[in-house]
Amino acid sequence: MTHRMLHPLLINAHTKEPYLQLPGRLHNIIITPPRMSDAAPLISVLNDPAVCNWLEAPPYPYLPEHADWWLTNEVKKADEMMRRLMDTETLELDGPLPVVDGCPVSHLREIQEDGTDTFLGAISFRRCCFQGEEPELRSRLQKENDERLVGDPQIIWCIGDYVASSHHGRGIMSAAVSTLLTEWGVPRMGIRRMRVETAAGNVGSVRVFQKNGFVLEKLVETERIKTNYSEETYGTNILWWEHKE
Ligand SMILES: CC(C)(COP(=O)(O)OP(=O)(O)OC[C@H]1O[C@@H](n2cnc3c(N)ncnc32)[C@H](O)[C@@H]1OP(=O)(O)O)[C@@H](O)C(=O)NCCC(=O)NCCS
Structure with missing residues (x-):
């Protein structure tokens, strides 16, 4: 089932959720909206050193109150996005689809043989915050970008x-970046330029982006608060992507 305003998202007849499906051998992996019931697996994934050591934003240890706060916000954002997309005022029978400033699907799930699904991880777009630039330049760039x-x-x-470490190295994130960007980011959000940041040494993450056409611009020295250990000085890789018509 589908709905014109949600194109190319599909609607799961059972859960009524929109979703995107990864292609080929990864067809049992879908991207759906977040759910409050993701709390337990989210806590487990974000306390795993193979994941959280590479992430700057989530607190460590990642506690139930963190998951509750995060999921409440994310579920609300996804619901609002769906409401805006389905708003009858904006519905037109033909004509170009409107460009929107977000994506209602962000949580990766693996569909099991019995039809249930398991939370695997997350992927989302946000406006760049220019990590690695000098503070003054950074705040100017960020302000211009946000406006x-x-x-x-x-x-x-x-x-x-x-993505959960049990599923690292299976091509999941490479396919998820490609799918979300080409199916939703470019056509529905009008994404044309991207700047991503990954911690020095995060070979897997750099590779995921390079496989999707991102080009490594530089490695900058940055002060990072490692989520679960002490404060250390790290480098940050900056990669860029430009949409090719
Ligand atoms: C980075 C991450 C998202 C990659 O997801 P993934 O699904 O495991 O990546 P893929 O399986 O699509 O791998 C893509 C490529 O990277 C390589 N790769 C993945 N992990 C690697 C690692 N730890 N070391 C070296 N290469 C790695 C794969 O071999 C593959 O390359 P290939 O196609 O040339 O063989 C995942 O490892 C992760 O969640 N890490 C912790 C959190 C994180 O770093 N997030 C990104 C923050 S910027």
């Missing part, structure tokens, strides 16, 4: 992503 109107091709976007 750009929805659909402006000059907006610089960023990706946040992670």
Whole structure:
């Protein structure tokens, strides 16, 4: 089942959720909206050193209250996005689909043989915050980027992503980045430029982006608060992507 305003998202007849499916041998992996019931697996994934050591934003240890706060916000955002997309006022029978400033699907799940699914990780777009630039330049770039109107091709976007370590190295994130970007980011959010940041040494993450056409610009020295250990000085890889018509 599908709905024109949600194109190319499909609707799961059972859960009524929109979803995207990864292609080929990864067809049992879907991207859906977040659910409050993701709390337990989310806590487990975000306390796993193979994941959280590479992520700057989530607190460590990642506690039930963190998951509750995060999921409440994310579920609300996804619901609002769906409501806006389905708003009858904006429904047109033909004509171009409107460009929107977000994506209702962000949580990766593996469909099991009995039809249930398991939370695997997340992927989302956000406006770039120019990590690695000098503070003054960074805040100016960030302000300009945040002020750009929805659909402006000059907006610089960023990706946040992670997958459970039980599923690392199976091609899941490479396919998820490709699918979300080509199916939703480019056509429905008008994404034309991206700047992503990954910690020095995060070979897997750099590779995922390079496989999707991102080009490594530089490695910058940055002060990072490692989520679960002490404060250390790290480098950050900066990679860029430009949409090719
Ligand atoms: C980074 C991460 C998202 C990659 O996801 P993934 O699904 O395991 O990646 P893929 O399986 O698509 O791998 C893509 C490529 O990277 C390589 N790769 C993946 N992990 C690697 C690692 N730890 N070391 C070296 N290469 C690695 C794969 O071999 C593959 O390359 P190939 O196709 O040339 O063989 C995942 O490892 C993760 O969640 N890490 C912790 C959180 C994180 O770093 N998030 C990104 C923050 S910027």
